[in-house]
Amino acid sequence: MCNFDGRDPQRNGRAIGTNRPEMRGGEFIDFAYGASILAKDGHLLSVEAVQNIYQDLDGIQRERDWTLWASWSKA
Numbered sequence: 001m002c003n004f005d006g007r008d009p010q011r012n013g014r015a016i017g018t019n020r021p022e023m024r025g026g027e028f029i030d031f032a033y034g035a036s037i038l039a040k041d042g043h044l045l046s047v048e049a050v051q052n053i054y055q056d057l058d059g060i061q062r063e064r065d066w067t068l069w070a071s072w073s074k075a
Contacts, residue, residue: 023059028052034069042075 034048050067057063 020059023061026055026057026061028055028057028064044071044073044075046071 029052030050031053032048032050034046036044036046038044046069048069050069052064052066055063
């Protein structure tokens with residue numbers, strides 16, 4: 001994926017940090033683990049936890065420590 005190129009002359013591109021290509025992106029390494037439980041009646045519960053191991057962000061961005069995802073579905 002690449003950054004946007006060009007500019008809109010009607011907008012102040014310096015007003016928002018995400019409008020500046022040099023302040024977007026970076027590198028990160030995550031470790032994820034999860035589990036799924038399928039009940040007899042077709043309900044599926046899934047949970048995934050993601051732990052950030054390494055990150056090198058460009059510009060001003062929010063760091064991530066961990067993320068938790070959960071989903072439920074019925075087949």
